[in-house]
Amino acid sequence: MLKKLRDIGELIIYSNIFISFCLFNQALFTQRVLKAHIPIQIPIVVFLTSFCGYGYSIVNFKWKSIRSDGSSRQNFIAKYYNLLKIAIILSGLGILFLFLLIPFKITLIFVLQAILFYFYGHPFLKWGQKNLSFRNIPGAKNILIGLLWAVSGFLIPYMSSQNLYFIPLWIRILLFLKYCLLIFIISVLFDFRDRIQDQKKEIQTLSGILGEKGTKILGCFIVFIIFALNTFSAKFLPKAEFWTYQISLIYLLALILLTNVNRKEYFYMVLIDGVAFIQFPIYLFLSSVL
Secondary structure (H helix, E strand, O other): OHHHHHHHHHHHHHOOHHHHHHHHHHHHHHHHHOOOEOOOHHHHHHHHHHHHHHHHHHHHHOOOOOOOOOOHHHHHHHHOHHHHHHHHHHHHHHHHHHHOOOOHHHHHHHHHHHHHHHHHHOOOEEEOOEEEOHHHOOOHHHHHHHHHHHHHHHHHHHHHOEOOOOOOHHHHHHHHHHHHHHHHHHHHHHOOOOHHHHHHOOOOOHHHHHHHHHHHHHHHHHHHHHHHHHHHOHHHOOHHHHHHHHHHHHHHHHHHHHOOOOOOHHHHHHHHOHHHHHHHHHHHHHHHHO
């Protein structure tokens, strides 16, 4: 029984279903915060594009070193590699179908996202003897991930919304910015998970340069900025949204302090990624009691 539960857990986590649900939840969270009606196909496309994008990065970039560290994640990918490819292809077909059901401007944003995500791992510039991609420029990939998540989790639901209640432009900018910063620091912490592979491929990351202590200081600083932005915009937002962010920031701060290079994969793939997942359930609970 426990083995079956573990297998199910690995399937959800290592196939990127969980991280895709994190983005799906964020789209629903945005919908509730903005008190807007969003067609259901928008969160579904957000889920599928996330699954497809992260899945593509796995099957395209990590197959050659699939057994290099002997981790359970690498073994899972090796075992289900062909099945993952089929799931990615089916997701791609589903995305193309759903593009017919959403506004063209939203489709265009998704396409631009896909292009940027492609250059996450593929070189777009030659600098001396190195081919540069967002992945091997320290900090650049974290900024890119923050922007892409903020576009999927906030901007696209906002642009797709109907019967949207009025929010000042500067508040919308603050909402987008604090979302970017939240995902930025999550991705910086997440780099600790891939430190061994990054060292073998001579990829420098922001957390690798700063080290464990420096990364924690940066993380605490970013959390403080988000806390300040959230407090500053509190009177323009529902109480439930304000306290959802405060609670999730306290949770993230605890994870930052607990982060170290010896943590297992589950710490990063469940607990740290889970910061983006828990916000919507917390919001639903708080909105029913506040």
